[in-house]
Amino acid sequence: MLCYSHSCHLLQPLLKTHKPLTITFSSQPKPPPRKRPTFDGDQSQRPITRNRHKRSYGASRRSILKTLKQEQVTFTTPVPDDPTVGIIGGGMAGLACALYLEKRGVRSTVFDTGVHGLGGRMGTRIVDPLPLVFDHAAQFFTVSVPRFAELIQGWVEQGLVREWQGTIGELEVGGHFVPLPSSPPRYIGVNGMRPIADSLLSQTHMINVERPTWISKLEPFNGTWYLSENGKPRGQFDAIVIAHNGKCANRLLGSSGLPLIAGQMKRLELSSVWALLAAFEDPLQIPGGDTFPFEGAFVKGVDSISWMANNTKKLLGSQSGGPHCWTFLSTAAYGKRNKVPQENIPTATKEKVTTGMLMGVEEALGLPKGSLQTPFYSRLQLWGAALPTNTPGIPCIFDPHGRAGICGDWLLGSNLESAAISGMALANHIADYFQSGGDHPEEFAVGLRNGFEPIKGHDIGQFPGLEPQSQTHAAPEMQLTT
Template sequence: MAASSLFICTPFLLRPLSLKLRPAIKPALSSASSGPSTPALCGISQPKPIKKNPHRSGSMDGQRPSSRNRKKSSYGTSRRSILKKSFSQEQVAFTAPVPDDPIVAIIGGGMAGLICAQSLEKRGVRSAVFDTGMHGFGGRMGTRIIEPQGLVFDHAAQFFSVSDPRFAELVNGWLDTGLVREWPGLIGELEAGGHFTPLPSPPPRYIGVHGMRPLADSLAQTLPNVVRPCWISKLEPFNGRWHLSENGKNRGGFDAIVIAHNGKCANRLLASSGLPLIARQMKRLELSSIWALLAAFDDPLPIPGSRGAPPFEGAFVKGVDSLSWMANNSAKLSRSESNGTHCWTFFSTSAYGKRNKVPQENIPTVTAEKVKADMLGGVQSALGLPEGSLQKPFYIRLQLWGAALPMNSPNVPCIFDPRGRAGICGDWLLGSSMESAALSGMALANHIADYFQSGGAQPDEFAIGLHNDFQPLSGHDIGQFPGLESEKQTEDIRDRELVT
């Protein structure tokens, strides 16, 4: 998903390495240099630590610009600035020296933002993460728990796969600490009418042990500076730093900024920031809309079998306009089975989401009722049940992911404007997955650390992704999963490889 993740990685940029996590992955990683090569992310090789200045204050706060002192200096501690007219706003170019102990503001606490912060810490660069989540971190890594019944739903990212050794190393650590585990449940394709076909020889699939959001919250707990919920509403360059505010409240001054979210809010934030090149690239991103329906049933759904195999736990639905995915959270997470409930997550197709899109903050009742009926009707059709025979759920909740998944990509691991000391990371830069989100966060962190290490003397050498063209993305409506293709998709990929 749609909803870093609903979601997944770009097959034409990161070729699957057929890595087997646990126990085989550690030996594979230890000899990664002799294995298959993978594209190098910007600044990700041979990391160098940043030398800290012990005399520099650790406070994130900086003086907020005022109408009086703003007239004296626009940008740069030297009171010199370069303003270049570009597109619809002025391009800010900092001329102040890079400090010895810089601090970076990361706006967005999804997979990309959290991994970016972790990677900066490893390079000796301080950061602060600001996230809007009311219930927790994670962005698309959403899990909803309904009490007192104890109902659990992954209502965004459903699972993830691994194809890159850098992401595999992260996942190995999560396995060791019990944050994730392999999902052995049967998944496949479900054709309208109840015709189920398991996916052939799928790679290992991983899920959060208690859902996706607890994984994100655990990542956030390892970071020294996180602020949630916080909706950064303004970015203002002043005196050589970026000053952030939340509806007039000062949130501190920073030496660089990272935008780790997208959609209307990110576009609004960048519209008058002084970063026209970054703003232009963000505006070129196209996002799908997908409806998520959470439903809990008293009795098991009549799942069609396949050659004596156990009932499927997840299925990519084909031939049903209102449905693209269905998953049994109770079986997957093994938390709701004991109380006899059966919790399912259903996702619409992106085409259906587009036709029925409304403001997600204020969904009209008539639209909500129509979508519920259409999606439950889609479940009935997909399972091949007689009309009107699907049992009524005792709990149901509808959510619209208005900015669900990227539909195009610049195929670059990160975007960085060295003159404005600002960057972007996110799954959409490489594809649409938790893996691509993590790789993007790593790439930008190392790129920024290298930029700081250089002292910023030759900024143009660190510009990346500011002019890349976008290309359409392909994959499932709920994202890309490296190595998880049907037989037909595998044949198509082989045909393309033979031609090229």
């Protein structure tokens, strides 16, 4: 959540009539069993009890087409007694996957590119010395699945999240505001969204975090995955999880030996959204209004703006009499029309987009052109791979032959809840696969050929309960407990 092209055919098999070329790696003796980790808590967490009947032959790779198709990795070495998982991506999906692997007694390492913290699109920017505070990606979330509700209740008890009691609604061009019902409850991070992510792993014992790290290569060898960052080794793992998407994930998977997973990832379509953070000395106004009517609003009828929220009121309430910190998010159409490489935004584009979005704020509020006060601080950021526009509608994807999986909000929708449910589902699926010993991998293949359907929602994501049921795509509850 910053807040998909429909296909009725299954993904066509990559195999044609070519005789496969099998390459067998030289096998190494199986190392002595690694010591099982211990963990505290309820034994009903179902730690892995290994099936001891394993096959003993080595790892292999099968080449289908030597030049046009990448080889499919097929691991046949036994799953070790103490398997470890490498998770690439530290957003909500990756973190939930790590947490639920730990519940099943599985160790993992989370690799994340974040310089300031974990969380991916759960981004919060704090500008000292005032400070100025902005949620510059995910703005809030709702809860519709019991399993996610249980997780949120724990966050509430830990003081990580609370209900957002402020008024939100729809703002029609010209300053016409209509509040939305207060039900279902809306949740926000107590100190912004990012601290939720940073706090989730604070009391774990079987999760290692490496950041900022940008995994650039996956290499299979002798039943394990070797991960590296620009030639620097980053460890070896018995299974891997891809918990991010976009062009970087596509590059990573392009020569990994996971053609089915790579093919599904390439079918994902993503929107682009600009985020403008702006701090004003005085409150913004709607003409004719005695008091400002909202803390957050979905903007309708304005080309450049889809959402606006007063972070100061949302996060600090009446405690702050200082500057007013606003987050303005563009429409997906505006983001697409003005898209540039997000790592290096040209000055001219930055000025054009900032001006265009502030003019959109004027238009939404019904202010005369040029009358909006000038912000004393502003920062523009492009989320080039912001939100999914299509989905296979499944909790997770897993290739048991390559011992690799995918989790992310796009597999079920475009919100924080979808990301968390996806991570949980993949964690349990991998743990079940490990527990089986890998003897019947075909039984654990999930989502490798599912078709995609368009997803509908706000330009900043889906909020179950705040939009008509006909406008959402959600997997049945039975699918969410894989």
